Amino acid sequence: MADPIALDRSAETWEVAEALDQLATDRGTHRQRAAQAQAYFAELEGNDRDLPVAPLGEVGRLWRTQLRGSVGLVVLLIVFTVVAAVATQTLPRLLGSLVSSAESMPTDGVRGLLLLIVGVVGLQAIFTYLAARWEVIVGQRMTAKLREKAVRDALSLPLGRIERASSGDLTTRLTQDSNVVGDTLRNDVPQVLLAAITSITILLGMVLNSPLLTVPTLLGLPLIVWASRRFLRRAPAAYLYAGSVDSRLNASVLETVDCVRLVRTLRLENARLDDLADRFQLVSEAQRYTLGLRLRLFFALEVAYNWPLVPTLLLGVFARSQGWIDIGTLTTAVLYSLSWPAPVNRLVQTLGGVLTGVVSAARVTGLDLRDRDAEAQHSMPPRGTDRGTDLRCDEVAFSYDGGHDVLDQLDLTIPAGESVAVVGASGSGKSTLARLLSGIAAPGRGSVTLGGVEVSTIPLPELRAKVALVTQEHHVFTGSLRDNIGLSRQQLTDSDIVAALQAVGAGPWLACLQEGLDTQLGVDGLSLSPARAQQIAIARILAADPPVMILDEATSLLDPTTALAVERSVAGDRRTVLAIVHRLDIAETADRVVVMDGGRIVESGPPNRLRDSAGVYAQLWSTWAGQTPGSGENRPTQGRTASTTCRSDGAEGESSDRLGWLTGFTSRCLDGDVLIPSRRDPTQTRRELTRGTES
Numbered sequence: 122m123a124d125p126i127a128l129d130r131s132a133e134t135w136e137v138a139e140a141l142d143q144l145a146t147d148r149g150t151h152r153q154r155a156a157q158a159q160a161y162f163a164e165l166e167g168n169d170r171d172l173p174v175a176p177l178g179e180v181g182r183l184w185r186t187q188l189r190g191s192v193g194l195v196v197l198l199i200v201f202t203v204v205a206a207v208a209t210q211t212l213p214r215l216l217g218s219l220v221s222s223a224e225s226m227p228t229d230g231v232r233g234l235l236l237l238i239v240g241v242v243g244l245q246a247i248f249t250y251l252a253a254r255w256e257v258i259v260g261q262r263m264t265a266k267l268r269e270k271a272v273r274d275a276l277s278l279p280l281g282r283i284e285r286a287s288s289g290d291l292t293t294r295l296t297q298d299s300n301v302v303g304d305t306l307r308n309d310v311p312q313v314l315l316a317a318i319t320s321i322t323i324l325l326g327m328v329l330n331s332p333l334l335t336v337p338t339l340l341g342l343p344l345i346v347w348a349s350r351r352f353l354r355r356a357p358a359a360y361l362y363a364g365s366v367d368s369r370l371n372a373s374v375l376e377t378v379d380c381v382r383l384v385r386t387l388r389l390e391n392a393r394l395d396d397l398a399d400r401f402q403l404v405s406e407a408q409r410y411t412l413g414l415r416l417r418l419f420f421a422l423e424v425a426y427n428w429p430l431v432p433t434l435l436l437g438v439f440a441r442s443q444g445w446i447d448i449g450t451l452t453t454a455v456l457y458s459l460s461w462p463a464p465v466n467r468l469v470q471t472l473g474g475v476l477t478g479v480v481s482a483a484r485v486t487g488l489d490l491r492d493r494d495a496e497a498q499h500s501m502p503p504r505g506t507d508r509g510t511d512l513r514c515d516e517v518a519f520s521y522d523g524g525h526d527v528l529d530q531l532d533l534t535i536p537a538g539e540s541v542a543v544v545g546a547s548g549s550g551k552s553t554l555a556r557l558l559s560g561i562a563a564p565g566r567g568s569v570t571l572g573g574v575e576v577s578t579i580p581l582p583e584l585r586a587k588v589a590l591v592t593q594e595h596h597v598f599t600g601s602l603r604d605n606i607g608l609s610r611q612q613l614t615d616s617d618i619v620a621a622l623q624a625v626g627a628g629p630w631l632a633c634l635q636e637g638l639d640t641q642l643g644v645d646g647l648s649l650s651p652a653r654a655q656q657i658a659i660a661r662i663l664a665a666d667p668p669v670m671i672l673d674e675a676t677s678l679l680d681p682t683t684a685l686a687v688e689r690s691v692a693g694d695r696r697t698v699l700a701i702v703h704r705l706d707i708a709e710t711a712d713r714v715v716v717m718d719g720g721r722i723v724e725s726g727p728p729n730r731l732r733d734s735a736g737v738y739a740q741l742w743s744t745w746a747g748q749t750p751g752s753g754e755n756r757p758t759q760g761r762t763a764s765t766t767c768r769s770d771g772a773e774g775e776s777s778d779r780l781g782w783l784t785g786f787t788s789r790c791l792d793g794d795v796l797i798p799s800r801r802d803p804t805q806t807r808r809e810l811t812r813g814t815e816s
């Protein structure tokens with residue numbers, strides 16, 4: 122996979138600026154240019170680690186969806202805003218009338234006018250208050266809905282897509298981008314609305330007062346339009362770019378924090394700081410570019426909206442001297458000219474905020490896009506007739522990102538109820554096979570079926586109910602032990618949960634817990650070792666009782682005896698099981714062993730038959746048996762069990778999981794390609810990691 126950091130580095134700021142300028146001058150509609158900008162950045166990034174960004178046009182759809190159900194509130198908001206703006210703009214006219222008629226009008230008339238002015242000021246204050254209050258109510262409602270939608274979209278993203286994306290990108294969208302959209306909806310959009318309505322009412326008031334004295338203000342308008350258009354041509358792409366590099370900075374910070382122990386163990390602090398500095402450099406360059414765009418806009422607009430005051434005054438004095446207007450009209454025109462810059466200034470100041478919000482909304486809406494992924498097909502009508510739970514691969518080929526085929530002409534049939542152990546060298550394609558069988562990815566060629574139905578076309582809920590994939594990754598949710606297991610299936614009884622825990626060898630340490638299934642886990646609760654967490658992850662799936670289970674080194678952190686017992690429990694009840702294993706004593710317990718090499722199945726058969734033949738498995742076995750003390754012919758390893766002694770706090774004591782913990786920890790950090798900045802040679806670092814693990 123191309124290195125995103127290296128690609129970013131090659132994109133010097135001037136190149137970005139040049140490309141942005143080019144985009145801005147290209148012909149085409151605003152929407153076409155936004156699409157071009159997105160295509161450009163996709164190319165610049167040269168990888169699909171970032172989640173998709175919705176076309177800017179989609180943002181309107183998102184906001185319309187958010188508005189649904191709040192239309193009444195929005196209408197009220199607009200009414201309050203318009204009334205407040207009109208009241209504000211009536212004041213200069215009333216003051217002008219007061220000035221022009223002060224001498225001629227009787228005292229009662231002046232008093233009436235003064236009362237009217239006081240009334241209008243009161244009206245303006247009340248409606249400004251109501252508008253401000255409604256802005257917060259509407260904004261908060263929409264923000265809450267948006268957050269819910271973003272989290273829902275993130276949770277329903279295809280697994281393959283989440284795996285490809287960096288965690289920083291997803292986190293940035295769910296936190297920072299969602300916050301920005303919320304702020305925009307709560308603050309910037311109402312401000313823009315109020316400023317736009319106020320500007321229009323001022324302009325209308327000016328024209329009604331004196332078309333002649335409106336001319337200087339109108340002369341500034343072309344400059345406003347030109348500067349705004351220029352800004353809007355360049356800004357979307359620039360803000361998109363800024364959002365993207367910001368995500369990468371966050372990803373680096375998150376990953377460093379996530380793997381902080383490993384960073385310390387391997388003394389990678391300086392490498393991580395260098396990586397952060399490089400990414401921060403890109404962020405500050407992008408921010409400098411967007412700041413430059415804003416400053417140029419502000420400068421042009423400052424000139425455009427400040428200059429009418431003096432010409433209006435001069436023109437007004439001249440018109441008065443000619444007797445074309447009275448003193449009240451002149452006063453009103455000057456008051457309008459004085460009040461004109463404020464809303465226009467507010468409009469411009471909040472424009473940058475609105476644009477940032479639109480771009481963040483495009484990034485949040487991007488979570489809703491499901492193109493380019495196998496899982497998109499799960500919404501297609503199922504192909505084939507459902508005939509149970511046998512798994513079948515026919516002439517399957519698969520490649521990652523259009524690279525070489527990592528699975529090639531692979532044929533495999535697993536009848537319902539059979540347990541199959543898959544063994545083979547690292548990189549032979551075992552995990553890829555597991556991903557295809559569990560529907561995370563679809564084959565490039567050939568077919569993968571479950572009970573005769575193409576896996577990639579089975580609706581996701583149905584597929585998830587039938588096939589469970591358990592990997593080395595495990596997670597303990599904050600909550601009770603009961604909740605942690607019970608969330609896999611509704612209406613599980615305590616005895617079901619205990620049975621699932623016992624099936625994964627957790628019985629002894631469960632007995633140590635004073636609060637039993639009520640024991641709180643996670644933050645502020647009992648902290649479990651990774652091996653215990655792995656037991657919980659498997660128990661959770663066992664409790665769900667799916668007819669097909671695919672285990673991808675799912676017991677790697679458990680001690681050998683427990684691992685063996687767990688794999689046997691999983692295969693019980695004639696469940697269909699495909700287990701990827703590195704330890705051959707576990708493979709020996711399967712009905713059949715399948716040996717993979719170079720993306721193909723090179724051997725398949727009962728373990729004892731394969732062991733007695735002179736094939737690949739026999740060689741693997743003799744190597745493994747030679748390296749593993751205690752292993753012997755046809756005899757699974759009697760491994761060391763983690764000694765379980767109850768500690769005073771009710772948790773289990775453990776002695777043999779530490780190496781497993783470090784191995785799991787390092788592999789997690791490496792698997793995500795998270796830890797090693799681009800300038801390091803990954804092979805070298807892997808070697809360092811291995812040394813660190815061994816020592």
Ligand SMILES: Nc1ncnc2c1ncn2[C@@H]1O[C@H](COP(=O)(O)OP(=O)(O)OP(=O)(O)O)[C@@H](O)[C@H]1O
Nearest residue numbers: 122521522527545546547548549550551552553554
């Ligand atoms: N996300 C990915 N993107 C690109 N290539 C990948 C990806 N995942 C795996 N590969 C490549 O596909 C090939 C098969 O990998 P796979 O993980 O399926 O093998 P494996 O037999 O499970 O290896 P291991 O035992 O080390 O887990 C390898 O060459 C690997 O580098």
